[in-house]
Amino acid sequence: MKSGESLHRAGLPEFQLDLAAGQATCPVGQVIPITPGKTACFPAAACEACPLRSQCTSRKSGGRTLTIHLQEDLWQRLQVLPTTVEGRAALRERVGVEHGLAHISQRQGNEARYCGTRKNTYHLRRVCAIQNLERAQALTEQAANDAEPFERLAA
Template sequence: LQGRCTDSKTGKTLTLHANEEMLQGLRAFVETPEGRAQARERTKVEHALASICNRKKHRARYIGVRLNEYDLNRTAAITNLHIGMAMA
């Protein structure tokens, strides 16, 4: 193993995320029963939004707000029907 170590004079450094303490607190919260319940509810919403994003991709289909709003509502309705049928 020693042969795989660096012989740099400065050595390696480890930088923690600026919000590492908060992230660790959230990980601990998700381990509690109430945290798991909130995570389950959040997962339902995020799954539906991800389904819409997967259908629509990253670009607007039309020029103008009116047609794109219609297209988004249509896609949301299709997603809701798809999720509703999967649960039945």
């Protein structure tokens, strides 16, 4: 392989994971048992005789290993989420919520300013009220600016 040239290696998506049955199947058809949160190893003998070995692993000896996340089923559902219309809509809603939280965090900071839950809850509510008022003012000004060109045309 030349310098700067990358070789595509088979990743976890190329392997078929059956979490209910607790097994993984490689692209060639070799099946091994898997446990979420553990690393599963394909037998060295099967991998060394495999015609796709160079595309699957860069190890000199031994078989391919797969690390299965403890919540692999959740990871798989999250990967499908942006590919559906409902998923993209949910992610768009999430962006708005995260922006709002970022504005509050920027104004308030990441650490509690006062001692005690009561004072910090009061401070958070005060910061949220200020943020909401500023956002309402910005939306009002934007609506006025958007309506202004039409008013000039009507006159």
